[in-house]
Amino acid sequence: MNAVRPLWSLLKGTTKTAGTVAATVAGGWLGYSALAIDHDAPLPPAVEAERRTFSTAEVDPVSYYVDRSQEGRPLVLVHSINAAASAFEMKPLFEHYRRTRPVYALDLPGYGFSDRRDRVYSPTLFVDTLRAFLQSEVSVPVDLVALSLGCEFAATVALTEEEWVRSLTLLSPTGFGEPRSIAAETSEKIRTAVDFPLWGQAIFDLLVTRRSINYYLGKNFAGPPNAEMIDYAYATAHQPGARNAPYYFISGQLFSWDIRERVYDQLTTPTIVIYDRDPNISFALLPDAVERNPNLHMLRVGPSCGLPHWEKLPETVQALDDFWTGLG
Numbered sequence: 547m548n549a550v551r552p553l554w555s556l557l558k559g560t561t562k563t564a565g566t567v568a569a570t571v572a573g574g575w576l577g578y579s580a581l582a583i584d585h586d587a588p589l590p591p592a593v594e595a596e597r598r599t600f601s602t603a604e605v606d607p608v609s610y611y612v613d614r615s616q617e618g619r620p621l622v623l624v625h626s627i628n629a630a631a632s633a634f635e636m637k638p639l640f641e642h643y644r645r646t647r648p649v650y651a652l653d654l655p656g657y658g659f660s661d662r663r664d665r666v667y668s669p670t671l672f673v674d675t676l677r678a679f680l681q682s683e684v685s686v687p688v689d690l691v692a693l694s695l696g697c698e699f700a701a702t703v704a705l706t707e708e709e710w711v712r713s714l715t716l717l718s719p720t721g722f723g724e725p726r727s728i729a730a731e732t733s734e735k736i737r738t739a740v741d742f743p744l745w746g747q748a749i750f751d752l753l754v755t756r757r758s759i760n761y762y763l764g765k766n767f768a769g770p771p772n773a774e775m776i777d778y779a780y781a782t783a784h785q786p787g788a789r790n791a792p793y794y795f796i797s798g799q800l801f802s803w804d805i806r807e808r809v810y811d812q813l814t815t816p817t818i819v820i821y822d823r824d825p826n827i828s829f830a831l832l833p834d835a836v837e838r839n840p841n842l843h844m845l846r847v848g849p850s851c852g853l854p855h856w857e858k859l860p861e862t863v864q865a866l867d868d869f870w871t872g873l874g
Contacts (some may be wrong), residue, residue, distance in 0.1 A: 575748055575751075575752070576744075576745060576748045579747055579748035579751045580747070580748070583751050583784070584784055585747070585784055585785070585786060585788070586784070586785060586786055587780075587781050587784040587785065588781065589658075589659070589781050589782060589785060590778075590781070591611070592611060592632050592633040592634035592637060592651070592653070592658060592778065593611050593633065593634070593637050593640050593641065593651065595611045595612060595613045595640070595644070595649075596611065596612050596613065597609060597610070597611050597612075597659065598610055598611075598612060598683075599659075599660075600678070600679065600682055600683050602674060602675055602678045603674075604655075604671055604674060604675070605655045605660065605661045605671070605675055606661060607659075607660065607661060608652065608653070608654075608655060608660045608661065608675055608679065609633075609652070609653040609658055609659035609660045610633070610650055610651060610652045610653065610679065610683065611633055611640065611650065611651045612648070612649070612650050612651075613640075613644040613648065613649050614648045615644070615648075616644070616645065616646055616647050616648060617647070617648075618646065618647035618648060619647060619648075619686075619687070619688065619689055619712065620647070620648040620649070620650060620684050620686060620688045620689070621639075621643050621647055621648065621649045621650070621688065621689050621691065622649075622650045622651075622652075622679075622680065622684065622688045622689070622690050622691070623636035623639055623640060623649070623650065623651040623652070623691050623692075624636070624652060624654070624676065624690070624691070624692035624693065624696040624697075624699065624700050625651075625652070625653075625654065625657070625692075625693055625696055626693040626694035626695050626696050627654070627657075627672075627694070627695040627696060627791070627792075627795050627800055628694075628695075628792065628795060629750070629753050629754055629783060629792040629795070629796070630754055630759060630779035630780070630782055630783035630792075631654070631657045631658075631782075632653055632657050632658035632778065632779075632782045633651040633652060633653050633658055634658075634775065634778045634779075634782070635693055635775075635853075636651050636691070636693065636855070637651075638855050638856055638859050639691060639855050639859075639862075639863075642859065642863055650679075650683070650684065650688075652675075652676070652679060654672055654675065654676075654696070654699075654791075655667065655671055655672065655675055655791065656787075656790055656791025656792070657782065657791060658782060662785065662786065662787030662788060662790055662791065663787055663790065664787065664790050665790070666794075667790065667791045667794040667795075667799070667800065668794070668799065668800070669698065669699065669702070669800055669801075669802050672696075672699040672800075673699045673702045673703055673706075676699055676700065676703050677703050677706075677707055677710075680703065680707065680710040680711070681707075681710065684710075687709065687710055687711065687712040688710065688711060688712060689712055689713045689715070689870060690703070690704060690711050690713070690714050690715070691714075691715040691717065691866070692714075692715070692716060692717065692719070693717045693718065693853075693855075694717070694718050694719065694720055694827070694852065695720045695795070695800060695801065697716040697717070697718075697719035697720060697721070698719070698720060698721055698801070698802055698805045698809070700714060700716070701714060701716065701719075701805070701809045701810060701813060701817070702802075702805075702809050704813060704815040704817070705809050705812055705813055705814075705815070708814060708815060711815050712815075712816075712873070713815065713816045713817070713818075713869065713870060713873055714813070714815050714816070714817040714818075715817070715818050715820065715866060715869065716817065716818070716819045716820070717820050717821075717853075717854060717855060717862075718820070718821050718822075718824050718827070718852040718853070718854070719819060719821070720801065720805070720827050721801075721802070721805040721806050721809075721810060722806060722810070722819075722827075722828065722829045722830070722831045722832040722835060723827055723828030723829065723830055723831060724828065724830065724831070725803045725804070725806075726803070728797075728798040730799070733797045733798045733799045734797070734799070736796075736797040736798070737793050737794060737796070737797035737799065740793060740796065740797070741789065741793045746789060746793070747789060750783075750788070750789035750792065750793070753792075754779075754780065754783035754784070754788075756776070756780055759776055759779050759780055759783070760776055763775065763776055763779060765825040765826075765851065766824070766825065766826075766851050766852040766853050767851055767853065767856070767857060768823075768848070768849040768850055768851050768857055769857065772856060775856070806831060806835060810835055810839070810842065811835060811838055811839055812839075813839060813841050813842060814841055815841065816841055816843075816869075816873055817841055817842050817843065818842075818843045818844070818845060818865070818866075818869045819832060819836075819842065819843070819844040819845070820844075820845050820846075820847050820854055820862060820865055820866075821844065821845075821846060821847070821854075822846050822847055822848030822849060822850040822851070822854060823848065823849070823850070823851050823852075824851060824852040825851060825852065826852065827852075832844055843869075845865050847861045847862055847865060
């Protein structure tokens with residue numbers, strides 16, 4: 547019994563010391579985040595093209611890039627949703643197709659040069675923004691190409707606004723894995739916990755350090771990650787209000803867990819899914835969805851890990867061109 551007491555005292559002392567160290571480190575990072583990190587970093591254009599803005603009833607302004615120097619059916623590009631998203635994610639396709647047709651690329655609300663204020667971000671907000679963009683800024687039927695979670699918003703618009711979308715391309719889309727829903731109340735509790743005013747910015751700053759971006763973005767490349775993409779992701783994640791939309795994403799509130807049954811299975815717009823591997827999502831239910839819906843097609847382009855248009859641009863472009871040619 548006497549031998550136990552010194553051990554217990556040692557453990558108590560060690561725990562107290564560890565707690566003190568943890569508190570010191572946390573306090574130091576809070577101070578560093580507030581005083582040393584630039585939250586208004588220089589942000590260059592995502593692509594070298596004309597940048598315009600438009601407004602909706604919910605968002606002002608929404609930024610987008612456009613090149614209308616060529617004739618033809620417009621191509622509209624929609625980026626993904628994550629901690630450091632922007633129109634930059636769609637740059638390879640913008641640069642390729644601007645030589646042959648009108649091209650548009652949006653910064654969705656909460657990202658890039660668009661409005662990032664502290665507000666409720668929801669799937670409805672992104673769907674309504676995209677719908678308003680097609681109607682007010684393009685005004686003719688388009689070929690719509692979206693990436694990852696952006697595919698859910700694009701597909702919803704294609705389903706509900708068929709007259710504005712001639713074709714739909716989904717690059718590594720979410721929604722084809724086993725659904726894992728989170729109760730809305732639980733999701734909101736997660737968001738408010740991480741975005742508490744005292745530490746919300748500091749936690750976000752940990753998520754978007756260069757090392758963190760390099761790690762997570764690196765998982766989306768079969769080869770080395772693109773250095774220019776890492777630089778832009780860091781810059782766009784260090785803007786005023788940069789954490790507002792991502793926290794809704796991190797807490798799961800921007801996913802529609804019934805998107806496959808409610809939207810993908812119901813699509814009447816000609817649609818192709820371009821995919822390979824992805825470290826964050828599954829395509830396990832994609833073959834069944836293609837079998838059920840004759841308007842839905844799939845093509846594997848690889849090796850790639852979620853960004854085929856970055857790693858396999860010629861193959862991705864060929865797949866797109868073949869798809870569009872087949873529509874007549």
